């Protein structure tokens with residue numbers, strides 16, 4: 724079953740509570756929360772306080788996609804804010820294995836995000852520590868960018884790696900997902916689709932999510 728994760732980067736930040744309630748009603752599987760620090764990526768979004776405040780609008784699991792340097796310094800704050808999963812950026816972690824273990828030891832799920840130019844060598848060594856692999860299909864920092872098709876063979880290679888292991892790891896794609904790009908990602912082996920602008924530009928969110936699921 725394909726899961727759909729709306730990215731609230733495309734929401735209206737001024738009415739974030741209402742936006743979350745609307746996504747809850749429309750049947751989102753997770754809520755994808757893009758945290759940016761202006762250092763790892765050239766944009767700044769929000770932090771634990773906003774996450775804590777929107778937590779009361781839904782029981783749908785929150786995945787914080789941390790596009791920040793030194794994420795290890797902020798893990799506790801994001802857990803206290805109510806995140807169910809924390810996905811760190813591969814390129815921002817000096818000790819990736821340690822931080823994944825640390826996240827899980829605190830009782831929530833752990834994921835890793837890979838930039839479009841990042842090779843998959845090394846993932847094999849951290850598979851036992853992972854609940855999610857997030858393939859970035861745009862360069863992180865902004866919503867509404869064009870899908871980068873060279874990530875498709877990468878998705879296929881990671882699908883093989885996961886299937887050959889005994890671990891239940893979800894494979895997600897993030898960036899430029901719409902009614903055209905969803906199908907090739909699913910065919911390549913993704914089982915979770917993150918979508919920002921496409922979903923928020925759709926009138927009927929439930930129908931748009933169903934369309935992506937069945938792409």
Ligand code: DX5
Pocket residue numbers: 730731732733755757788861862863864865866867868897898899900917918919920921
């Ligand atoms: C990009 C973010 C994505 C972004 C996706 O840095 O990680 O989650 O919100 O937005 P769209 O779907 O508009 O590409």
Ligand code: ZN
Pocket residue numbers: 730755756757788897917
């Ligand atoms: Zn994201």
